[in-house]
Each structure stands twice: as C-alpha cells, then as structure tokens.
Amino acid sequence: MVLLQPEKAFPDKEKNFSEWYSLILERAELVDIRYNVKGFVVYRPNLMRLINLIRDELERGLTETGHQPVLFPLVIPMSYLRKEEEHITGFEAEVFKIRGEEGEEDLALRPTSETAFYPMYSLWIHSYRDLPLKLFQTVTVYRKETKATRPLIRGREFLWIEAHDAFSSKDDALKQVSEDIRITKNALEKFGLAFIVVEREEWDKFPGAEKTFAFDCIMPEGKVLQIATTHYLGTKFSIPFEIIFLDKDGSKKYVHQTCFGPGLSRMAAAVISTHGDEYGLVLPFDVAPIQVVIVPIPKEGFENRIVEKCFEVGERLKRLNLRVKVDDSEDRPGSKFYKWELYGVPVRVEVGVKELEENKLTLFRRDLRKRWTIEDSFLEQEIMYVKDDILSFLRSRAYERLESALVRVNCREEGIEASKNGKIILMNFCGQKECSEKIKEDTGGYEVRGRRVDVEEKVWGPCAWCGRTAEKVVVVAKSF
Numbered sequence: 001m002v003l004l005q006p007e008k009a010f011p012d013k014e015k016n017f018s019e020w021y022s023l024i025l026e027r028a029e030l031v032d033i034r035y036n037v038k039g040f041v042v043y044r045p046n047l048m049r050l051i052n053l054i055r056d057e058l059e060r061g062l063t064e065t066g067h068q069p070v071l072f073p074l075v076i077p078m079s080y081l082r083k084e085e086e087h088i089t090g091f092e093a094e095v096f097k098i099r100g101e102e103g104e105e106d107l108a109l110r111p112t113s114e115t116a117f118y119p120m121y122s123l124w125i126h127s128y129r130d131l132p133l134k135l136f137q138t139v140t141v142y143r144k145e146t147k148a149t150r151p152l153i154r155g156r157e158f159l160w161i162e163a164h165d166a167f168s169s170k171d172d173a174l175k176q177v178s179e180d181i182r183i184t185k186n187a188l189e190k191f192g193l194a195f196i197v198v199e200r201e202e203w204d205k206f207p208g209a210e211k212t213f214a215f216d217c218i219m220p221e222g223k224v225l226q227i228a229t230t231h232y233l234g235t236k237f238s239i240p241f242e243i244i245f246l247d248k249d250g251s252k253k254y255v256h257q258t259c260f261g262p263g264l265s266r267m268a269a270a271v272i273s274t275h276g277d278e279y280g281l282v283l284p285f286d287v288a289p290i291q292v293v294i295v296p297i298p299k300e301g302f303e304n305r306i307v308e309k310c311f312e313v314g315e316r317l318k319r320l321n322l323r324v325k326v327d328d329s330e331d332r333p334g335s336k337f338y339k340w341e342l343y344g345v346p347v348r349v350e351v352g353v354k355e356l357e358e359n360k361l362t363l364f365r366r367d368l369r370k371r372w373t374i375e376d377s378f379l380e381q382e383i384m385y386v387k388d389d390i391l392s393f394l395r396s397r398a399y400e401r402l403e404s405a406l407v408r409v410n411c412r413e414e415g416i417e418a419s420k421n422g423k424i425i426l427m428n429f430c431g432q433k434e435c436s437e438k439i440k441e442d443t444g445g446y447e448v449r450g451r452r453v454d455v456e457e458k459v460w461g462p463c464a465w466c467g468r469t470a471e472k473v474v475v476v477a478k479s480f
C-alpha cells in the first residue's frame with residue numbers, strides 16, 4: 001500500500017497566524033468572505049455543523065441547570081435600550097439603527113438583549129414564587145465594530161447564547177455566576193481548549209454590570225480571545241425596568257439579576273485555531289461533525305467486497321452512536337485522505353485487500369497523523385479508547401502552550417521584555433486605571449485582563465508597573 005503523505009498546505013500558525021487562519025477558513029470551507037459587507041460573512045456547512053455541536057454542549061449545560069429556551073425580537077426600541085445609563089453609554093456607538101416609520105420610534109438591532117428581556121420580566125415577575133426565572137436564547141447579535149473585522153473573531157454579526165436570570169437575593173444571583181462558570185468550564189474541556197478565568201477590572205466590565213467574569217482562551221502568537229462572559233447585574237437593571245416581586249415577608253423588592261454570554265462564533269474560532277495545524281483542521285471527537293471516515297482502497301476484482309466491508313464497519317461504529325461517513329465516492333484514496341484531514345475528521349479507517357484478507361483494519365489518527373493496524377474484532381474498543389486519547393492529547397498540548405506562555409513579572413522592564421517575546425503576563429497590580437493605560441502604552445497594546453480567579457494567586461510584591469501597593473494578581477495580555 002502506498003502511503004500518501006500530503007504536502008503541508010498551510011504556514012506555521014504560531015509564526016503567521018493571520019495567513020494560516022484566512023487560508024483554513026477558506027480551504028476547509030468554513031466561511032465565505034465574498035458577501036462584500038464589512039463584518040458580515042457566510043457560515044458554510046462545515047462551520048455550522050461544528051457550531052451546532054458547540055451550541056448543543058452549552059445548551060445542555062443550561063437546560064440541566066433549569067434554564068428554558070425563548071426567542072425575543074431582533075429589534076429593540078431605542079427607549080428600552082436607553083433605560084439603563086451605563087448600558088447605553090457602553091453600546092450607543094456600536095448600535096445599528098433602523099429608522100422608525102412616521103410616528104414610531106427608532107429601533108436597534110440587538111447588540112445584546114438585556115433591554116429586550118427585562119421589560120417583559122417586569123410583566124412576568126410578581127411574587128417570590130415566580131423566581132428564579134432562568135431563560136436563554138441562541139441568536140445572532142449586531143455590533144458596529146470600527147476596528148478591523150476578522151471572521152468569527154471580530155464581526156459585526158455573531159452567534160451566541162445569552163441567558164438572563166432573575167433571583168430573589170444577591171446570594172442566589174452570585175451562585176448563578178459560579179454555575180455559569182462551571183457550565184462553561186465543562187464545555188470548554190470537551191472542546192480541548194486552554195483558558196484563564198478572570199474578573200474584569202472596574203473600567204472593563206460589561207456596561208451595566210456590578211461584576212464581570214470572563215473566559216480568555218489562549219490563541220496562536222500568544223494572544224488571548226474572550227470567548228464567554230458572565231455578569232452579576234445586581235439591581236442595576238431591575239430598578240429602571242421595575243422588576244419587582246412580593247417577597248415571603250410581604251415586602252416588595254427588586255430582583256437580583258445575572259446574564260451569561262458564551263460566544264459560539266468565537267468558541268468555534270478558538271477550536272479551529274487551538275487545534276489546527278499545517279495540514280488543516282484538527283477536531284476533538286465531541287465537536288467533529290464527522291468522527292470517523294471510512295475509506296476503501298480499491299483493487300481490481302475486489303471493489304465490491306472492499307466497499308461492502310466499509311459499510312459493515314460503518315454500521316458497527318454507528319451502533320456506538322458515532323457520526324460516521326463511508327467515502328465511496330469516485331475520488332482517488334489520496335484525494336480522500338487529503339480532504340478528510342483538511343476537514344479535521346479525528347479518525348480514518350482504511351480498508352483494502354490486505355485488510356480484507358488478513359481480517360484487519362488500518363486506522364489513522366488526525367491529531368498525531370499516525371497510522372496503525374488492528375485486528376478487525378478490536379475495532380470498537382480501539383475507537384472508544386482513541387476518542388478519549390485524542391481529547392486528552394489536544395487538551396494537554398493546549399495547556400502546555402498556555403503554561404509556557406505564562407510568565408511572572410516583577411517590574412516594568414521584565415514586563416516589556418515579556419511583551420516582546422509574546423508572553424502572557426502574571427503580575428501584582430495596584431488596580432488603577434492610569435497604570436493599566438501606562439502598561440498598554442509601554443508594551444504596544446497589552447491589556448490588564450483582570451484578576452485571575454480559576455487559580456488562587458496571592459500577591460507577592462508591589463505593583464510591577466508603578467511600585468504602589470498591589471491589591472491583586474492580574475493577567476496582562478494582548479487580545480484579539
């Protein structure tokens with residue numbers, strides 16, 4: 001059997017991420033950028049099937065914790081959007097407006113849906129018995145980005161899930177924030193992603209939130225990408241929107257609220273960028289639209305028997321609830337190998353005359369690009385083992401990159417040096433906005449991402465940048 005090793009089709013993503021990313025989106029048929037409207041792209045089937053699997057995982061987490069699905073209108077009356085002052089100040093410049101018809105007010109395309117949900121919450125919530133209220137929707141949102149746009153990472157339209165919850169107490173609301181963090185962690189682990197959880201600084205919170213927690217994912221070239229946030233809103237929205245309930249003690253109170261936004265487009269970008277290599281996409285089993293592809297290696301006189309065997313193997317794998325494809329198209333085996341590797345199918349099974357005669361199967365793992373042969377009867381147990389092994393390999397590789405990117409910095413000079421080497425900085429920080437602006441200026445764009453909360457970090461010295469007393473350990477990084 002001839003081993004066809006396709007040429008490396010892509011540049012090294014750690015050295016030239018932009019080129020790698022654009023090429024992979026195009027060649028793996030994920031996105032088509034030829035729609036010709038800034039910040040708007042077409043999501044193709046290979047991408048939507050990946051996104052739907054990401055969505056399913058997060059929606060499952062929400063459903064299991066008592067959330068129910070809803071669908072709110074895309075348009076929000078400007079008077080609703082203006083009800084909470086910090087909120088509109090934060091979003092005004094990014095809002096796409098539709099001019100109202102005569103006698104009607106202007107409408108906004110939702111940049112996020114707090115101000116769509118909460119007028120209804122004030123109609124639906126009356127008593128403590130109506131609480132908690134936990135609803136979510138999976139939709140596109142619209143923001144007029146002025147920065148350069150990049151498909152899935154920074155667009156004017158993107159897909160996300162937004163959950164909006166209301167509680168009778170601050171305690172319950174804060175517990176929800178922890179639950180949102182747990183839901184996100186569980187999902188990201190299945191996607192094999194490496195991430196840091198931070199509490200955003202005062203000036204960097206979601207407009208209208210009391211507290212904002214964010215998941216920053218490590219991307220090639222040492223940059224980070226925010227892929228999910230959860231916010232404690234306190235009563236900042238329930239007061240202007242008059243979301244009031246009658247408590248057990250007979251008193252009227254404002255609800256405490258949370259909102260949670262896992263970004264589906266950005267999670268897809270993170271999966272693509274974290275695992276992909278010079279041959280194309282690499283997908284962990286859980287988010288692979290096709291998990292195993294079976295390719296016949298034809299030989300004259302044996303064609304039918306080989307294809308029959310392929311379908312038999314396919315049926316056996318379907319019984320394990322796997323997403324399987326038998327590629328019996330007319331392409332040459334080499335072209336099939338190339339295509340399914342480019343699309344990131346985790347495992348390929350090859351069946352030729354040799355396999356048929358010896359009652360064996362040849363397997364190929366996309367992540368390691370390794371090929372080996374097994375006894376036919378071991379197929380099921382081998383695939384189930386490989387499924388887990390691929391995820392643990394991808395996850396540990398992602399975490400190795402994160403760990404090797406993280407560096408503790410004690411002073412400004414060390415910080416500047418670290419930024420030149422594309423590192424992610426951990427440092428003691430005074431908590432002052434001016435200091436964070438100085439960091440950004442000195443490093444050419446590094447931002448204080450916030451206090452690290454997924455790992456307990458103790459302050460070990462003064463603020464690395466200004467020498468004042470430090471109040472926390474923060475993550476400082478360049479972001480997309």
Ligand SMILES: [Zn+2]
Pocket residue numbers: 429430431432435463464465466467468
């Ligand atoms: Zn400082």
